[in-house]
Amino acid sequence: MASDTAAYGVDTEKLDAKHQHLENGENDTVGIAFQADEASLPPGYFRSSFFLGSMTAIGLGLMAGVAGFGYAAPILGIINEDIGPDPNVVWVALSYTLTVAVSLTIIGRVSDIFGRRWVFIGGALLGVIGSIVCATAQSINSLIGGTAIIGIGAATQLSYYYVMGELVPMKHRLAGNAFCYLFTIPGSGIAPAVANSLILYHPSVGWRGCYYILIAINSLALLCWILFYHPPTFRMKHGDDPIMTYVKNFDYLGTVMFTGGLMVLLLGLNWGGSVWPWSSAHVIATIIVGFVALCLFVLWESFAKLKEPLVPMHLFRNRPWNAATIVSGLGASIYYAFAIVWPQMVAVLYSDAGSPMSGPWLSSLVGLCIVLGEIVGGFCAKSIGHLKYQCFVTLLIGGIFFASVATCTPDTKARAAALVSLGVFFIGWTESLAITIVTLTASNQNELGSASGIAGSIRFLISSIAATVYTVILSNRLTQTTTSQVIPAVINAGLSESSALSFLAAFSVGPSAFEKVPGITPTILAIGTRAYQEANASAYRTVFLTTIAFTGVAIIATLFLPNVDHLLTGNVATTLHERNKEDVVGS
Secondary structure, eight states: OOOHHHHTTOOHHHHHHHHHHHHTTOOOOOOBOOOEEGGGSOTTGGGSHHHHHHHHHHHHHHHHHHHHHHTTGGGHHHHHHHHOOOGGGHHHHHHHHHHHHHHHHHHHHHHHHHOSHHHHHHHHHHHHHHHHHHHTOOSHHHHHHHHHHHHHHHHHHTTHHHHHHTTSOGGGHHHHHHHHHHTHIIIIITHHHHHHHHHHHOTTTTTHHHHHHHHHHHHHHHHHHHHHOOOOOHHHHHTTOOHHHHHHHBOHHHHHHHHHHHHHHHHHHHHBTTTBOTTSHHHHHHHHHHHHHHHHHHHHHHHSOOSBOSSOGGGGGOHHHHHHHHHHHHHHHHHHHHHHHHHHHIIIIIOOTTOTTHHHHHHTHHHHHHHHHHHHHHHHHHHHOOHHHHHHHHHHHHHHHHHHGGGOOTTOHHHHHHHHHHHHHHHHHHHHHHHHHHHHTOSBGGGHHHHHHHHHHHHHHHHHHHHHHHHHHHHHHHHHHHHHHHHHHHHHTTOOHHHHHHHHHHTTTOGGGGGGSTTOOHHHHHHHHHHHHHHHHHHHHHHHHHHHHHHHHHHHHHTTOOOOGGGOSSEESOOOBSTTOSSBTTO
16 A cells, blocks of 8 residues: 555655654755745646635635634524523533544544545534534524534634645745734624624624624635635545545544544533532543543554554654653643633623623734734734744743633733733734644654644543643632632621521622612622622633643753744645646646
């Protein structure tokens, strides 16, 4: 069976030697298996309709992929009121997270072997179907099903960094990512504002308008994928080898173990403290079973004699790639502290009842500023140089701003907004660098999907662990601070002890619940509300200080990053072809 590297004309002896270097732990980060150099491509190749159309497909797909979660997440409570109520509404978010995390690795490997074109066309089609299901959903269960379909499709759309990266010269991968990030501003950067504005100003459309927008974006992306995206086909990759040989040799058992293990582990992490108590059998069992299944998967991939493994294990002997993957995951984990806490903080401390859109716009700062950091970092990093040290510096600055939010109180709205914005901006800069370094340090650029896909899944796992830590800390601290600060405050103001407990419980119900508290007066309500804000500020402060630990680990990880500036060359990993013809576009 001819290898795909042979079909591309790659020196297989060089490839074997390259992997041997990695097995010996040598810090060799020069990628191989490039198809062309930019100087050898036909004139006008990068201005051709195929290249520009493919880049548009990637950008629109990314917009839809992030919006598939970003639009629904801020308004799940409103959706639940409309077509619920259903306690399973938490599964709307879980179904997206689980399907994306699991599918990233599978899609990367499958498209490496069989070709990317139909995999990514299929992902866009799933995005359209899932959006239609959600737009017409009459129950929460239907919404969960539609979101799961969107999540599987989004795994292709969130694979932008290697699909785009292999099309442009290595030296332009940073700028290429920045170009893609421009498309995420509507679907991620200002998602809370978009979703809430549809509900406030277009009530006849309401929350379904989010999915109408997704239908349009996914449909346009699908059209672009079909018309313009023509990467190497299976035949171009493998010559005369029969496709059924690869189908038969694919690692199905490993795929089952990986899918089941990662999904069950993430399920346990997301269940804990929200759906079930951390001490419950549901949470403990799922975490243990998921962890054991992933351990078995690693053993299977390492020792079974697999012709087409799901995850080529030599990737983990590539220390530079490992370091970049960890930095990317830790960078995202630091950001997740604010993605989780900041909207809650805005709702409790900084909301303005007289301006219904002030809260959504303020909540949008996290998503918007991280996108701006990714864009600026992508476009500026190459001219600055020393990518490794840029990661170190931007992480350090971002971490300082994050920790500084611990100084904020209910009366420091402007300071909190400024610190949060600056913190996520610099973490976004780090993210744009780290995710690009993941693709640069892949030893074999023919395995770019495999290397980047598993890195994406690891990133999701690290982020989920961090989100769990933040959520547990916040929940525990809120229980302590609200009990110790709110109840004494309202009792001292004249409320009985039994009414004080009812008063505290009313915050989780809504404004109307305060009217039912025996003995409540406007003065007591004002005193209790202020005490509740102070108690929340104390709890949030602990979370912000916790980010110091994650920042510290991430900064240490940057020290293991390689110097990759010399890899920013004119090499191109994949070229586009004229509708299944072997000739490069424009030849």
